Amino acid sequence: MAPVITAENLTIRFGDFTAVDNVSFTVGRGEVFGFLGPNGSGKTTIIKALCGLLKVSNGTGSILGMDIRKESTAIKQHVGYMSQKFGLYEDLTVVENMDFYGGVYGLDGVTLDRRKKEVIELTSLEPYLDRRAGRLSGGWKQRLALACAIIHSPEVVFLDEPTAGIDPVARRALWDLLFRLSGEGVTFFVTTHYMDEAERCGRVGYIYLSKLIAIGSVDELKQSPAANPPGTERIELECPNAAAVLGIVRNLSYVREATIFGRAIHMLIDKSAGRDQLARDLTSSGCGDSAIRSVAPSLEDVFVTLTRHEASATR
Numbered sequence: 120m121a122p123v124i125t126a127e128n129l130t131i132r133f134g135d136f137t138a139v140d141n142v143s144f145t146v147g148r149g150e151v152f153g154f155l156g157p158n159g160s161g162k163t164t165i166i167k168a169l170c171g172l173l174k175v176s177n178g179t180g181s182i183l184g185m186d187i188r189k190e191s192t193a194i195k196q197h198v199g200y201m202s203q204k205f206g207l208y209e210d211l212t213v214v215e216n217m218d219f220y221g222g223v224y225g226l227d228g229v230t231l232d233r234r235k236k237e238v239i240e241l242t243s244l245e246p247y248l249d250r251r252a253g254r255l256s257g258g259w260k261q262r263l264a265l266a267c268a269i270i271h272s273p274e275v276v277f278l279d280e281p282t283a284g285i286d287p288v289a290r291r292a293l294w295d296l297l298f299r300l301s302g303e304g305v306t307f308f309v310t311t312h313y314m315d316e317a318e319r320c321g322r323v324g325y326i327y328l329s330k331l332i333a334i335g336s337v338d339e340l341k342q343s344p345a346a347n348p349p350g351t352e353r354i355e356l357e358c359p360n361a362a363a364v365l366g367i368v369r370n371l372s373y374v375r376e377a378t379i380f381g382r383a384i385h386m387l388i389d390k391s392a393g394r395d396q397l398a399r400d401l402t403s404s405g406c407g408d409s410a411i412r413s414v415a416p417s418l419e420d421v422f423v424t425l426t427r428h429e430a431s432a433t434r
Contacts, residue, residue: 122145122146122147123147123150123274123275123306124145124146124152124169124180124181124182124275124306124308125144125145125146125180125181126142126143126144126145126165126169126178126180127143127178127180128141128143128177128178129141129143129165129168129175129178129179129180130142130175130176130178131161131164131165131173131176132176137329138161138164138329139161139164139165139329140161140329141177141178141330142161142165142178142326142329142331143331144324144331144334146306146308146322147306148274148304149301149302149306150301150306150307150321151297151298151301151307151319151320151321152306152309152322152323153309153310153311153316153317153319153320153322153323153324154309154311154324154326155311155312155317155323155324156310156325156326156327157426160326160327160328160329161326163203163279163310166277166279166310168180168187169182169187169308170182170191170194170198170200170277171187171190171191171192171194175188182194182197182275183197183274183275185197196225196271197273197274197275198273198274198276198277199268199271199273199275199276199277200276200279201261201264201268201278201279201281202279203279203283205252205260205261205264206264207220207252207263207264207267208252209251209253210251210253211251211252212248212250212251212252213244213247213248213249213250213255214248214249216252216263216267217235217238217239217263217266217267217270218231220270220271221234221270221271224270224271225271226270226271234270235270238266238269238270239266241266241296241299242262242263242265242266242296244259244262244263244266247263256289257284257285257286257289258289258293259289261281261285261289262292262293264281265281265293265296269300269305273305274304274306275305275307275308276305276306276307276308277307277308278297278307278308278310279310280311281293281309281311282311282313282316283312290313290316294319297309298319314418314419314422318337318418320337321336322334322335322336323335323336323337323340323418325340325425327429328429332345332429333345333346333421333425337418340418341415341416341417341418341421343421345424345425345428346420346421346425347416348375348387348424348428350391351387351388351389351390352387352389352390352413353385353387353413353414353415353416353420354385354388354411354412354413354414355380355383355384355385355411356368356384356385356386356397356401356410357382357383357384357410357412358383358384358401358406358409358410359408361379361382361383361384362379364401364406364409365378365379365384367400367401367404367406368386368397371388371392371400373388373389373391373392373396373397374387374388375387375388376420376427378423380417385414385416385417385420387420387424394411394413397411398411
């Protein structure tokens with residue numbers, strides 16, 4: 120089956136600044152594809168280019184087989200876009216916003232009424248239909264934004280940090296909606312900074328300084344050589360005062376990375392030193408009651424390792 124979204128050597132420049140550098144990937148129908156990266160790495164720029172809102176400098180891409188360079192007008196009728204910032208009209212009510220966006224996409228009469236009924240049921244917005252959008256809580260604003268993004272039954276939906284700033288319960292409810300729609304064949308391209316959300320995605324891409332440096336399933340990324348450099352070992356160190364011990368282990372020559380992870384410390388160490396040397400150094404520092412075990416990398420560990428490797432390579 121042909122991919123629903125493609126990017127082929129996509130490059131976008133603003134003057135002398137390269138915002139997106141030779142990025143290639145595909146996304147299949149019904150997939151929930153997560154796209155991660157630090158702020159300013161090019162995530163939103165790629166979304167806008169794929170939606171036909173920005174011109175491409177080099178390379179190309181397609182949505183549902185339509186060329187983003189030549190068919191941007193047609194593409195806009197088949198995609199939904201939910202931006203980082205709440206972009207609806209806060210002075211309009213919930214239902215007035217739906218009417219407005221339905222009209223933008225050419226819906227009217229029976230068709231618009233049917234789609235409003237469907238998205239209201241999907242998002243559970245019925246109790247708030249006459250409330251002004253500006254008076255909704257963060258979670259309900261996001262539901263309304265999603266409702267307006269899918270009012271025209273798009274086959275592809277781009278969500279740019281859709282859960283930023285909302286509580287965990289609202290985040291989970293929004294993701295439940297996404298999975299329900301993906302099960303019906305809607306394709307989602309989602310940017311997020313939350314690792315637990317990235318774990319939910321079928322595949323994940325990671326962009327850093329305008330370059331796509333990793334792509335694959337969560338398991339593939341965790342097992343990749345880039346995330347597990349040769350000659351290293353992932354260690355979890357459980358100790359009574361992790362914050363105090365963190366400063367100690369970071370000063371050990373064979374510790375490449377160390378960070379607090381819950382009530383423990385996750386480390387990447389040289390195998391040549393190993394856990395025995397770490398145990399001796401901890402004992403000599405007065406931290407001999409620490410529990411040391413090997414662990415698989417978390418997704419956060421993967422992205423930290425990739426980022427530091429790329430940052431050192433560009434210096």
